[in-house]
Amino acid sequence: MNLTPDTCYRALLARDPRYDGRFFTCVKSTRIYCRPVCPAPPPKLEHCAFVASAAAAQAAGFRPCLRCRPESAPDSAAWAGTSTTVARALRLIEEGALDGGSVEALADRLGLGARQLRRLFLRHVGAAPVVVAQTRRLLLAKQLLHQTDLPITEVALASGFGSVRRFNEIFRRLYGRAPGTLRGRRGADRAPTRPDISLLLPYRPPYDWQAMLGFLGVRAVRGLEVVDGNRYRRTIRLGAEIGEIAVTHVPGEAALRVSIRFPRLDALPGIIARVRRLFDLAADPEAIRRALSRDEALAPLVQARPGLRVPGGWDAFEVAVRGILGQQVTVGAATRLAERLVDRLGDRLPEDAGVPGLDRLFPLPERFTLETVAAIGMPGARAAALVQLASAYRAEPRLFDRRHDLAETIARLRDLPGIGDWTAHYIAMRALQENDAFLASDVALQRALVVDGRRPTARGLLARAEAWRPWRAYAVMHLWHADAATASRPSLRRAR
Incomplete structure (x- = not known):
């Protein structure tokens, strides 16, 4: 979308939900920033400034609107596709990298200098990394105040603030009021009514x-x-x-x-x-639809499933292990192998954990030995690959960090024993949120694109998929669904 001031203002007047989270309106007369869908009477154009992120609005001295609640907006993707470094940094900040760490440490983790990182953030996000982190903490705190009965002290801790005093100070400066006033009489500072x-x-x-x-x-x-x-x-x-x-x-x-x-x-x-x-809550279905619908085979698939997402994973090591387990076997067979692995190597939850139907944890990497892994019943080479993967992860806890670009990420993964191109792209797609990961050798993809009885080769599929960038992972999902819907015969296919 071409987000010129005129376009933004028209979206604001129409309260167009398609633009929600794509920009925020800074109202100069009130010093408040709002979502495009805010129910308040729209300000005049000359009183508006439009920014790409909540952090940019707060960096400019505006405070969040209490009516439209910017913390409820979908993730902004204004930076997506413009800077892989910024995308990686935002992901680390979201995980709390700046809650107890410094910008210098974050920049070092990304392989660049702190000044360069700040310049990239100002260019692509409109705010410095520390402002982005503070905005994330404040908006999460505001969400917790509105949606839970956590005591104020616990809201401060849960949203990433190191101290209640610091939380109250920043909150009062931004909102001009104490945190508890957002709740009125509804549990301003009382114990939560439920354990979750x-x-x-x-x-x-x-x-x-x-x-x-x-x-x-x-x-x-x-x-x-x-x-x-x-x-x-x-x-x-x-x-x-x-x-x-x-x-x-x-x-x-x-x-x-x-x-x-x-x-x-x-x-x-x-x-x-x-x-x-x-x-996959950060996906932009409209951008994906526009890119993939240009292919005549993908267009009807996207039209049939416009909200299809790429399922991720809770833990990158777990996804990598399951990717290796799924090499050259069916989804069902891979799942059964994973169940045996979890049953033999995973910890059991205590009986009083109170989690009905769930009593296992995924195995820690130190549990993986050749003897125990081979005992679940799989080829020796694949068992050895799992043990070597676990050993590499123990030695390098950041083994599954995203690299500067997809090619570098794939190359790093392929350096691991037992991980080829298919498995590397599978890990990148599901564990690292690489939207452009693509499993060109996948039989199901090739089968879904059969023309006159002939399947495309991996090389031919790669050439065709160039037009699908940077959303090739979503094309994978659409083709997998299409293949599953049409293939009624039993067949050997890789576990996905």
Whole structure:
């Protein structure tokens, strides 16, 4: 979308939901910034300034609107496709990289200098990294104040602030009031009424929830995760702590509702970031539709499933292990291997954990030995690949960090024993949110694009997919669904 001031103002007057999260309106007369769908009377054009992110608005001295609640907007993708470095940095900030770390440490992790990182952020996001991090913390705190009964002290901790005093100070400076006043009389500072935290995570519609549940459901590992009815649940582990998430669809709010049960409140930002990736909540369906619909074979598939997402994974190591387990076998066979692995090597939850139907955790990398992995019944070379993967991950905890570009990410993954091009792209697509990952050698993709009885070769498929960039991973999902819908005969296919 061409977001000129005139275009933004017309979207504001129409309260056009297609633009929600794509820009924010800074009202100079009130010093408030709003979403395009704000129900307040629209200001005059001369009183408006339009920015690409909430962080840019707050960096310019504007405070969030209490009516349209900017924290409820879908993720802004203004920077997407413009800077891979910024995308990687934003992901790390979302996970809490600046809650206890410095910009210098973040820049070093990205392989560049702090000054260069600040310049990139000002160019693509409109605000410095520390402002982006502070905005994320404040908007999460505001969401927790509105949607939960957590005490103020716990809201400060859960949203990434190091101290309640600092939280109150920043909140008062931005909003001109104490945090508890946003609640009125509804539990300003009392104990939560339930053991879990329930939040709405917005997305940009449409969203094909049934397709997401179907994908995750057939791959669900017994005891670790389950799809029951219209809900996805799984056990989670961060460090030494364990918990559970449950996710349902709330189409009327254009959001997913996630219920989080975890003993450490300061882990909440990282858990939310992982859930967003697992369910691909940052996707831009309109941009994907425009790009893929130019291909005559993909156009009807995109029209039939306009809200199709790329399912992610809770943990990159887990996705990588399951990618290796799925080499050259069916989805069902790969899932059974994963169940055996979890049953033999994964920890059992305590009986009093209170998680009905879920009693397993995915194995830690130190549990992977050649003897134990080979015992689940798989080829020796693949068992060795899993053991070497676990060893490499123990030695380098950032093994699955995204690199500067997709080619570098794939090359790094392919350096690992037992990981070829198909598995590397599978890991990049599901664990690292590489929208342009593409499994050119996948038999199901080739089968879905048969012309006159002839399948395209991997090289031919790669050439054709050049026109699908940077959304080739979504083309993979559409072709997998098309193949599954038309293939009624049993066949050997790779687990996806």
